[in-house]
Amino acid sequence: MLLKRICWVFSFVFLASLAVQAAPTIEEGKNLFTANCAACHAKNMRDNLTGPALAGLDDRWAAYPRADLYAWIRNSQAMVASGHPRAVELWNQWKPTPMNSFTGLTDDQIESIVLYINDAATAKPQGPVTPEASADGTESSGNMWLFASLALILALLAFALMRIIDNLGNITRVQAGEVPVQRTFFQVLTTKGSIAFLVFALTLIFGYKTVDNATRMGRSQNYQPDQPIAFSHKLHAGANKIDCQYCHDSARRSKHSLIPGSNTCMNCHAAVKKGTQTGTSEITKIFASIGFDPIANKYIPDYDGWSEQQIADLYKKWIGQEYMSANSLAAMNDAGRSAVETQWEGVLKALKDDSNGRIQGPIEWVRVHNLPDHAYFNHAQHVAIGQIACQKCHGTVEEMEIVYQYSSLGMGWCINCHRETEVKFNDNEYYKQYARYHEELKAGVRTKVTVADIGGLECQKCHY
Ligand code: HEC
Ligand code: HEC
Ligand code: HEC
Ligand code: HEC
Ligand code: HEC
Ligand code: HEC
Incomplete structure (x- = not known):
């Protein structure tokens, strides 16, 4: 019986641990807001106090990756220093009062606060809300499979333990002169305990909304996601010998080593407008994100106000020149036109934000490295003070066509290096x-x- 208990306990603990990170709620957001933010931000979200009114927050940050909003709340001054357009704009309006840093808030907690802000701003009746359920929806089916296989493994494990229990029981039964029993997988599966457990497990698993954890399980050693632009470290850091810190210049100054913005790329690509391998197809994405007109060689002043049609017209013309040396799309043959369309599709796929349909705005690189929220890692400490080379932790990035996670980033990895x-x-x-x-x-x-x-x-x- 002891074995059986242990088996239950393990399963419970395992499943419970999956559920610990509860989904963001307005309730939690309200508490966090009252404790941390209400001193400077008005509770009705419409008045300016020491800090600005927060109503409509989502819209103002919609042009940027969600992580930027998190970063702002965790350390707004670092973001201002990094030159983030929204951060700089805010700072120019509100200086010299900086906002406090809230490095301890997790992504989920910030989402809770945002839920509360939106709720208080519109003063709708309260209740638990799922943020961006649809945005997560696409990912969750894959994770369901993951959970389903975990459940299956648990079931098999439980069965194996039951068999051991049966066999141990049989030894005593035989000694006492009784008939030994041998339950089949199906019999074990249909005992009351198993059914209760299955129901419990299924409720828990399918009720488990934050797919966050599971998403993270996928991001591990050798993780090498596709990126919106075919950016090659091998070409830039390798062949062209551009220093890592030319682009990742925050590595020695701050916790994070930020991905460079399009303006950094433009230092060179205002001149280098075509690649030898990819022609205009990839570099055009840089132009379309920031609003650079490669034909007239100048930035477009009111690019933010441009419609998708205007943007398409300009860059298709640019791509078209590459193909046909024709100045108007109409003068091009079918093959040329379809090549232009295909490339333009690629630009849209890389840049167009599903949530607001905008092409303008930062390029959304897919994050490769990601420590769990409970772990603290600081680049400046390692790069500037510890004087450790990037390659020691990230491998020979200058040889990577596409970056991947070279180290495990597990706790043992950190500890071993600290020992040695x-x-x-x-x-x-x-x-x-x-x-x-x-x-x-x-x-x-x-x-x-x-x-x-x-x-x-x-x-x-x-x-x-
Ligand atoms: C010490 C006062 C202070 C506190 C406390 C504070 N803020 Fe701020 N907040 C500001 C100021 C001032 C600004 C304007 C920008 C600046 O000064 O850098 C700002 C700006 C912001 C913005 C940008 C608004 C926009 O329209 O884009 C967000 C979001 C924000 N704060 C969220 C929070 C949250 C969430 C908390 C609590 C966890 C919080 N703030 C706590 C002072 C504060
Ligand atoms: C010309 C600019 C540029 C240079 C130079 C550069 N990088 Fe990058 N780096 C980027 C961009 C853009 C990304 C995001 C796209 C990607 O992951 O490939 C990136 C991503 C990364 C990542 C993955 C970040 C994540 O999402 O977790 C690492 C690690 C990295 N770079 C390390 C280096 C190292 C080490 C060097 C020097 C050997 C270097 N980079 C040189 C632009 C640059
Ligand atoms: C310090 C100068 C410099 C910076 C900064 C820079 N690049 Fe480049 N990039 C180059 C050079 C040089 C080439 C080589 C052009 C060629 O293929 O001959 C190039 C080529 C490319 C190509 C085309 C590759 C091919 O062969 O088709 C892409 C795409 C590209 N860069 C993206 C970026 C992005 C994105 C950034 C910003 C994160 C960036 N570059 C920043 C210098 C730079
Ligand atoms: C001691 C190990 C170590 C060194 C040295 C190191 N990194 Fe990192 N790097 C990490 C870890 C760990 C992460 C994941 C951080 C996280 O998720 O918070 C990371 C993440 C990154 C990222 C993704 C953005 C971020 O900060 O989360 C980039 C880009 C990056 N490193 C570039 C560099 C560059 C460039 C250098 C050299 C100047 C460098 N790193 C040196 C361990 C290291
Ligand atoms: C040098 C940094 C470092 C130190 C010191 C450290 N940890 Fe960790 N720990 C980490 C990192 C990084 C992770 C995340 C590993 C991962 O994602 O697999 C982690 C993960 C964990 C986890 C979660 C299990 C997991 O694999 O995700 C627990 C629990 C934990 N640490 C407890 C501790 C305790 C207790 C101590 C003190 C005895 C400690 N840690 C000291 C860096 C550290
Ligand atoms: C390649 C070796 C190496 C790896 C890997 C490494 N560190 Fe470090 N770490 C160092 C060195 C060297 C220092 C000393 C720099 C200093 O004095 O601040 C340091 C210092 C630290 C400190 C400050 C310690 C103190 O007492 O002030 C923290 C926190 C830390 N590392 C966290 C981490 C975490 C978390 C990881 C894993 C995600 C990690 N480190 C991985 C080499 C490493």
Whole structure:
């Protein structure tokens, strides 16, 4: 019986752990807002206080990846420093009052707050709401399969344990002169306990709305998603020897190593308008995202106000020149026209935002690396202070046509390096505070100081 209990307990714990991260709710949002935001943002969401009215927030951030809004709330000043257009615009309006940083808020908690903001702004009757249910819908069917297979594995495991229990039982039965029993898979499956468990498990699994966790399971070592633009590190960082930090310049200054915006690409691509391999098809995406007219060689002043038709006309003409040296699409033959259409489809697919139909705005690169919310990792600490090369953690990115996740990013990976790596103790001001180690080093009692020695194995250093 003990085995059976253990088996139940494990299954429960496992399933319960899947459900811990509850979906965002207005209720949670209200509490978080009251505790953290209400000091500066009006509760009716319509008045300006120390901070601006938050009603209509979603619309103002719709042109950017959702992660930008999260980043803003976690550390608005870092975003201003990174030159994010919305952040800079806000700062120009509201300086010199900076908003507080809320590094501890998870994505789900921020979604809760946004739910509450939208709810309070429209003052609709309250109730639990599923955010962007449709946006998640496409992903969730794949995850359902994942959960279904997990359930199956659990069922098989339970069955195997039942067999062991039966066999143990049979030993005593035989000793007592009774007839041994041998239950089939079906019999085991139809015991009351199993049915109750199955019902419980199914309710839990299918009621489990935040597919977030499962999405994350897919993002692991060697993860190599397709990107909206065929951007090659091999070509840029390898063949053209562009320094990593030319594009990822926040790596040595801040927690995140940001992906460069189209304006960084334009430093070169205002001149390099065609690639040897992909012609205009990929670089046109940069132009269409930022509003650069490659024919007239200038930025389009009111690009934000352009319609899809206007945008299509300009860039199809540009793509068309590449194909036919014809100045009007009408003067082109069918093959040329269809080539232009295909390429334009590609641009739309890469840039057009499903939620608002806009082409303008930042390129939405697919994130490759993603630690869970409870883990804290800081680039500046490793790149600037620890002086670790990007390649040590990310592999030889300069040889990668498409970037993939080179390291496991598991806890063991972090810990191992902290155990092994010596901190560059002597020539760094930052370590002056560790006076004792300095004395020990001088006295020869100690030959080296590892990251572990300076607290790199303490749970709270890496966990919120
Ligand atoms: C110390 C005052 C203060 C607190 C506390 C504060 N904010 Fe702000 N917030 C501001 C200011 C000021 C701005 C304007 C931009 C700036 O100064 O950088 C702002 C701007 C914003 C914006 C951008 C609004 C827009 O229209 O795009 C969002 C979103 C936001 N705050 C959300 C929050 C949330 C969520 C919280 C609580 C977790 C919070 N703020 C707490 C002061 C604050
Ligand atoms: C010309 C600009 C440019 C240069 C130079 C560059 N990168 Fe990138 N990097 C990008 C862009 C754009 C992306 C996003 C698209 C992608 O993932 O390929 C990116 C993505 C990445 C990612 C994956 C980020 C994620 O989503 O998790 C890593 C890691 C990375 N770069 C490391 C490097 C390293 C290391 C170097 C130097 C060897 C380097 N990059 C040089 C532009 C650049
Ligand atoms: C420091 C200069 C520089 C920067 C910054 C830069 N590129 Fe490039 N890029 C080049 C050069 C040089 C080429 C090579 C053109 C060729 O193929 O001959 C190129 C080629 C390309 C190509 C075409 C590849 C082919 O062979 O068809 C694409 C697509 C591209 N870059 C995307 C980007 C993106 C996206 C960014 C910004 C994240 C970016 N580049 C930033 C210099 C740069
Ligand atoms: C000590 C290991 C380590 C070093 C060194 C390192 N990275 Fe990272 N990098 C990571 C981890 C871990 C993540 C995932 C962070 C997360 O999800 O919060 C990451 C994420 C990224 C991302 C995705 C955006 C982000 O910050 O989440 C980019 C881009 C990137 N690294 C580029 C670089 C570049 C460029 C360098 C060198 C200047 C570098 N990294 C050095 C470990 C490292
Ligand atoms: C390639 C080696 C390496 C890897 C991998 C690595 N680190 Fe580090 N880490 C260092 C070094 C070196 C330092 C020392 C820099 C310093 O003194 O701040 C450091 C320091 C830290 C610190 C500050 C410790 C303190 O006491 O101030 C934290 C937090 C941290 N790392 C988190 C992580 C996390 C989380 C991961 C995994 C996602 C990770 N590191 C992976 C080498 C590494
Ligand atoms: C050097 C950084 C670092 C230190 C120190 C650290 N952790 Fe972690 N921990 C991580 C990272 C990164 C992850 C996420 C791993 C993943 O995604 O698989 C993690 C994951 C976890 C998890 C979740 C299990 C999982 O695999 O996702 C638990 C629980 C945990 N850590 C507990 C602890 C405890 C307890 C300590 C102190 C004894 C500790 N950690 C110290 C970096 C660290």
